[in-house]
Amino acid sequence: MTISIEYVILRHLRMELKSPFTTSFGTFQAKEFLLVEAVDRDGVSGWGESVAFAAPWYSEETVKTNWHMLEDFLVPLALAEPIDHPEELSTRFNAIRQNHMAKAALEGAVWDVYAKRLGVPLYQALGGTKKEIEVGVSIGIQPTVGDLLRVIERYVAQGYRRIKVKIKPGWDVDVIREVRRVFPNVPLMADANSAYTLADVDRLKALDEFGLMMIEQPLAADDLIDHARLQPLLETPICLDESVRSYDDARKALDLGSCRIINIKIGRVGGLREAKRIHDLCAERGVPVWCGGMLEAGIGRAHNIAITTLENFTLPGDTAASSHYWERDLIIPEVEVDDGLIRVPDAPGIGYSIDRRQVERYTQFAKVFHRATT
Ligand SMILES: O=C(O)CCC(=O)c1ccccc1C(=O)O
Ligand SMILES: [Mg+2]
Structure with missing residues (x-):
């Protein structure tokens, strides 16, 4: 199966936590994070979530470093050429060191597209x-x-x-x-x-x-x-x-x-x-x-x-x-x-539908990246 990603949308969200969460390295009151939506030639949307936090407490990655890595390096690699399997994208990403949370967010979105195209649940x-x-x-x-x-x-x-x-x-x-x-x-x-x-x-x-x-x-x-x-x-x-x-x-x-x-x-x-x-x-x-x-x-x-x-x-x-x-x-x-x-849900892909109204409500800014037209 060929997966051809046409465009990718990055969204920056902010959601309040119900109650603060404290670890040995700090307290979270709200969560800022990125969502990645990858859309293929036929309009199939796959979703990934970056787990990087706003501050580099847990690891050195942050929401902003993830945006930078995705915008300047990873999204262009995903749009460059079609792939036959999501594993090919991971291989392409090996050219870039570390930045695992940024890679995982986009790879996850492409896995969702892949499973939806196959008509099977991601699991x-x-x-x-x-x-x-x-x-x-x-x-x-x-x-x-x-x-x-x-x-x-x-x-x-x-x-x-x-x-x-x-x-x-x-x-x-x-x-x-x-x-x-x-x-x-x-x-x-x-x-x-x-x-x-x-x-x-x-x-x-x-x-x-x-x-x-x-x-x-x-x-x-x-x-x-x-x-x-x-x-x-x-x-x-x-x-x-x-x-x-x-x-x-x-x-x-x-x-x-x-x-x-x-x-x-x-x-x-x-x-x-x-x-x-x-x-x-x-x-x-x-x-x-x-x-x-x-x-x-x-x-x-x-x-x-x-x-x-x-x-x-x-x-x-x-x-x-x-x-x-x-x-x-x-x-x-x-x-x-x-x-x-x-x-475990049995619907194709990640198995849950996206509440787009909620996504819009918490989105602070977004950007769309298109494949270069030939
Ligand atoms: O409930 C969760 O999502 C995990 C909570 C948790 O333990 C955690 C939360 C933030 C950062 C690191 C960790 C951790 O597992 O170390
Ligand atoms: Mg832990």
């Missing part, structure tokens, strides 16, 4: 098999432990399959102890977003007694070596997030013993193809994976749901319901979670 085009996926929820740092306990209570009652709590030095051992006292059996994990160093090994070891499913990204965002030193000192499995940006990072992390679990984020690793390669590697090595989140709106959420249908996504991910983040999401229907499960 099937990716080789996924699950009809429903298990999900957990990520809970930001709260003003007090009492607040945290109330929030957890609410999500446990809603049936989420595991609770993830953000930690940082000073909001860790005592907080987790209290959570465990009140919820002795809840599947629980902690995400440090790189807030510790090897000097904190005693504090990290102190978490072992709480039976956490894993501790996510305790050390530096670019580190594999120190994590490999830390893992044998802990009983709790380490899960890497920030440090795994590619298949090769994943291979090295597993060879070194830097982690026992990997959080796969499509944007962080540069797209669906790379996400699937990491999934397949981990499956071969018997290492479980799960799908992380970046406070996505509906389109990013739909892509996360599709990749999570691959069989080695055996641990609940961070793809919570639309209503966890947004008063009203950009897709119809919104993502709903029932007893900790999301039913």
Whole structure:
């Protein structure tokens, strides 16, 4: 099948979060992000969402660097010549270093076009098999432990399959102890977003007694070596997030013993193809994976749901319901979670329709890029 992209629309959106989300690196009140719409010769529209944030806290990419990369390098590559498969676009993008979130947003839009042209749901085009996926929820740092306990209570009652709590030095051992006292059996994990160093090994070891499913990204965002030193000192499995940006990072992390679990984020690793390669590697090595989140709106959420249908996504991910983040999401229907499960939609492509009125409402500016006419 030939996919010929005629034009691409970049939109810059801003949406208020229902409640602020605090991590060890900062607080999000609102989300600014880019949507990519790729339209082919026959008018088939595919959608992707960039997961880059406004500020370079999680990684060096930002909404503005993504716009720049897309406008000046990636969109021209997508418009240059037709492709036979979305994987060809990833190969074309290899000519450009890093900038994974920008690449993933456009690659994702083209995957959506491809699946829609085939008339199959994106998850099937990716080789996924699950009809429903298990999900957990990520809970930001709260003003007090009492607040945290109330929030957890609410999500446990809603049936989420595991609770993830953000930690940082000073909001860790005592907080987790209290959570465990009140919820002795809840599947629980902690995400440090790189807030510790090897000097904190005693504090990290102190978490072992709480039976956490894993501790996510305790050390530096670019580190594999120190994590490999830390893992044998802990009983709790380490899960890497920030440090795994590619298949090769994943291979090295597993060879070194830097982690026992990997959080796969499509944007962080540069797209669906790379996400699937990491999934397949981990499956071969018997290492479980799960799908992380970046406070996505509906389109990013739909892509996360599709990749999570691959069989080695055996641990609940961070793809919570639309209503966890947004008063009203950009897709119809919104993502709903029932007893900790999301039913995977069967419509072609990402499986949800775009609420164009909502998209317009939150769009601050947009630009259209056409294929050069010959
Ligand atoms: O609910 C989500 O989308 C994931 C929330 C989350 O944990 C997170 C949110 C923003 C930046 C980084 C992370 C993370 O997984 O580390
Ligand atoms: Mg994380």
